[in-house]
């Protein structure tokens with residue numbers, strides 16, 4: 001069920017619970033600003049979710065409410081993960097859903113990192 005992506009933040013959303021260690025995940029990376037793990041239902045050979053550690057509902061919330069340090073730290077982490085996985089030469093795709101029309105399902109901001117094969121058109125017909 002798509003969510004609005006707007007506050008208030010639901011502290012019991014599934015990614016908040018993964019961040020607290022209440023639900024297991026296949027961790028790929030962690031630093032002060034970001035946590036990354038494999039998507040449970042991968043849409044590409046490599047499909048990783050990168051989430052900020054702070055409580056932000058969506059890109060809309062993160063881009064307005066997060067500090068410059070949080071935004072910079074998060075974006076650098078996304079790039080670092082792709083670099084660590086050797087994805088810069090073959091290439092990769094980033095995607096962030098925000099709100100109902102995007103189909104956002106989890107109300108904690110996340111970036112999808114897709115890779116591992118040619119990824120086709122950007123948006124399905």
Ligand code: 5GP
Pocket residue numbers: 014023025026037038039040041042049096097103104105106107
């Ligand atoms: P959204 O549609 O909100 O942009 O993407 C949510 C993503 O979270 C989906 O790709 C979905 O497969 C993934 N997901 C949902 N629940 C879980 C879970 O419990 N663990 C993991 N690893 N991924 C999840």
